[in-house]
Amino acid sequence: MQRQHPQSCSRGCLLSVPHTGQFCARVLRRQLLLAVRRPIEIGNPLLFFAIVIVLFPLGLGPSPERLVSFAPGVLWITALLSNLLTSDAVFRSDFDDGSLEQLILAPQPLFFSALAYILAHWLTTGLLLAAVSPVFALMLNLPVSALGALFVSLLLGTAVLSLLGGIGAALTVGLKRGGILISLLILPLYMPVLIFGTAAVQAAMTGAPSGPYLAILGAMLSLAIALAPLAIATGLKVSIDA
Template structure:
């Protein structure tokens, strides 16, 4: 069991190392959209400060959404997903590994780079710790939920925008509590309750999403 998980994780990371542009793309996307907001709102630092928590969180959400579509795409196209489905072990374990690898390659770098974006958007320094913590927990939930959408649509030739339609409604609670946490911190209040709620969502998602992902993958492999 451990061998399977280690092998899957190792393979996903190896693939990312061989094609690093797939890891960098969401980050560049994040940066680009962060640049768009001041252009749209205006350079007034007070206004930017006000919008920064929401902007940072929405952009992080969109960047994850963009990346999540490819979570199983390559494996489906070349047929290695079939081999995984036929493995004697239950499918939800490798599914969880794929999500974890995906989070390591998108959510975690986004979180680590977020202070830079926060400074560009004039987010008060005292909120940066909360921003990182909320993104750390929140992007993991986003990857897990996104994995369900990716698993359900990977067998479709015209997946594309469909996955956004399926997943964005489920992202609503994460966005609400994630951006609220940063807003609270920026206003000088404790964001602990919001972070705890995000932690709760993460626990629930870790417990349930792998099963939905496994079910989705089986259906998609069937369709292929």
């Protein structure tokens, strides 16, 4: 059993590793493939979203006028909760099988690989929630004119939620039961997103421009992209160290 490249050691010290972009693409592809191979993980938040939305007409009564006044809040809170449900799992299986140790030791900056994990999470939850939301919005009698604002606000907002959820996931991944703790940690951070998300939809319902609210959501997203991966990377290192 001879090593194929006995001289490879001298090369190795020059570190022929993929550059950060290639590595992030690899991580993203890996995470997406893992998600596709376990479709129930993708389906769960969507089913949760559907079932909870259906509960509201049962609880509030089926009158279309009443439903439409609650619709923006109902849709947004349900999307927020289904995002929260899946946040816990972002790093969980990688922690359990040791992949997370390897990720932390990788020569590429953890900032960007953490961002790739979150992007994969958003693509399999937030993006899909935003895509199906117009159907459920019509069920709650939301006017068609507000559907665009709902879609865009969810698109931007769930990305912020995924980034914030990643911070909670990174901090609690080392705990055996982090489920409740992660909710307590990150739900307060979700509040501003909820406020401006529902405000955008309500504005569109009344015919007011929803642009300013969406711009604020966009600003939140930019801030979260810049700062959340720092917190996630540090949280992961602390969780692995403990």
